[in-house]
Amino acid sequence: MNIRKINAAEITEAVKKMFMDMNYYIGSDILTALNKAEQTETSDTAKSVLAQLIENHKIASEEEVPICQDTGMAVLFVEYGQNIVIENGSFEEAVQEGVRRAYIDGYLRKSVVSDPVFDRINTKDNTPAVIYTEIVPGDQIKILGGCKGFGSENMSAVKMLTPSAGIEGVKQFIYDTVKYAGPNPCPPIVVGIGIGGTFEKAAMLAKKATLRPIDTDNSDERYAALEKKLLDGINQMGYGPAGLGGKTTAIGVNIETFPTHIAGMPVAVNICCHAARHKEITI
Amino acid sequence: MKKKITLPLTDEVIKDLHAGDTVLITGTMLTGRDAAHKRLYELLQKGEELPVEIQGEVIYYVGPAPAKPGHAAGPAGPTSSYRMDKYAPSLLDRGLKGMIGKGARSSEVVDSMVKNGAVYFGAVGGAAALISKSIKKIETLAYEDLGTEAIYRFTVEDFPAIVVIDSYGKSALVQ
Structure with a gap:
């Protein structure tokens, strides 16, 4: 060896x-999603907020400021x-x-x-x-x-669901958490979800899920489909950019899972603002 | 249509601001967030003097990032306002006329705003580098030991904001 x-x-x-x-430099996954959202939105306010965010990324990268x-x-x-x-x-x-x-x-x-x-x-x-x-x-x-950032971290939650809650229980808890957060976590948000493991494992998975690029899907097609369904559901809530109304409340939903106990189905929702800063390096 | 307004705010200007209005703010404002608010609140509770006069002022909920050499200000976007909800009514009773932050406020704060004729603006959370362009000068006024959480005076020109809750209690946020 x-x-x-x-x-x-x-x-x-x-x-x-x-x-x-x-x-200083936002990931291309986030920037692409913000540009797409600006095209999709129809209200002047939502478009204006997204335009400010896109301009902000330009300034940050050009001047190398946060x-x-x-x-x-x-x-x-x-x-x-x-x-x-x-x-x-x-x-x-x-x-x-x-x-x-x-x-x-x-x-x-x-x-x-x-x-x-x-x-x-x-x-x-x-x-x-x-x-x-x-x-x-x-x-x-x-x-x-x-x-x-903690504006969004403070809006996160863990719940120890039990098996009978099923997929509907999982979805309900995620929607409830996003609704409770409302305009506070700097929408459009990235929602990191951890399902399974133990109490703390679910939370760690949720954190890890927020760090996965939003242009990638869960490798299990059932969870990939759930990611898409949740994204649609959250975007029907109408909070929109900065909570001032619009079609883009979230730009990404990422799910990570782990085996769990026969009696449990822990779910953690880690909310991240649109400035979802993440990077991976190998030494 | 963007309304240009100057600080300090007069009652006439406040009455003419309506939820959803886009504004550009010029003048000087105080800053303060969690730790500074806690201290101000405790002084008010004890009936003691405040280290800064807040009557007629606008307070911006922000903890700025440091300025790079050659920059007047570092990135300085709004922080979540609800964390100041416990303290805001006391400050409004003392004569604070405006707040700038992001997100929702409690009904107690809205009631106090209506009672005291004050306005709550929102700046775009996360647009910190963009917002910093409108900040021309930063002076430290109090609580320097708190670092980014100290009370600063910002001199701003055309600071971009939206009237989120007006002095009539109407909100632009999606409920």
């Missing part, structure tokens, strides 16, 4: 670039190849340093507080990032990252 050595500084640099890039002032809390899903040894530092600290450097050097907003209830003191460097690491075969590190 070959051991691959990676310098911690290389990881820091890659993570830094990843977070700066995702904050798309949104809420540059989020950094979340990373890591697949770490087990043949890798990190030199000159720890993997965890190398990643945190990359996030720290991105937020300081990249003029991103520092939005993380040290303690959730009592102190709430800004850490001034947007760390710690939330990191989920999975050990996989091989000698590569794959990182799927997002910077999650």
Whole structure:
């Protein structure tokens, strides 16, 4: 077996670039959807809001400034190849340093507080990032990252449905969550849905679903069909861009699933704003 | 049709603003979000002096990103307004005339707006880089320790907004 050595500084640099890039340059999946929505909408207000969002992406990418002032809390899903040894530092600290450097050097907003209830003191460097690491075969590190704004994060929910609720129960909970969110999470939204696993696994799947490009479908055609049905259903609610009315309340619905217990059917809905910033890198 | 309005807002201008109107705002406004509102609210509860005068002012719910060198302002779009709902009626009673944010407000806030003759504007959430073009100057007024959550004074020219809830309590949001 070959051991691959990676310098911690290389990881820091890659993570830094990843977070700066995702904050300045929106993915082509989102931009395509916004352009299409602008064509589809008929009201002046909805068209005007979408035109502002498209113009905003142009300014952000040209001037290399953040798309949104809420540059989020950094979340990373890591697949770490087990043949890798990190030199000159720890993997965890190398990643945190990359996030720290991105937020300081990249003029991103520092939005993380040290303690959730009592102190709430800004850490001034947007760390710690939330990191989920999975050990996989091989000698590569794959990182799927997002910077999650909290206007939409606050509108998310988990429910422990039971098997008798069926697909109708799943759909109802998703629609209820989107309705409750209404105009608050910066529609048009991306809806990440996690179904199955345990309480926390469903939530992690939902988060991961928000990071999947919206021009891709679930590989199981039954869930792919459900994604389309939910997108249509949500767009019939009429909230529209900025909640001021229109046909585009969501631009994407992504579902991720996992096997679950005989007694359960957990469902998590992670709502993401239209500035759905995500990026994947391989080291 | 975009209405051009200047700050501070007069009662006449406020009465002439209707839900759904598109406006371009010029003048100076305060900023404040969760942490600053909590502090202002607690001072009002205790009957103590505020570090900034809010009478006649408009407050923008925003925590700006830092400005790059050579830029007057960093990206500065609105944050969700409902988180300020607990505090807003006290500020409106104290003479606040307008709020800028995004999303829905509670019925308590709407009632207080009608009672006090105030208006709630919406800026487009997520259009932060675009909005920053209309911000010409940023000064820190209070609570510098809060970082992005401090109270700033923004000088703006043609800041794009929509009247979301007018002083009559009518809303442009889809319910």
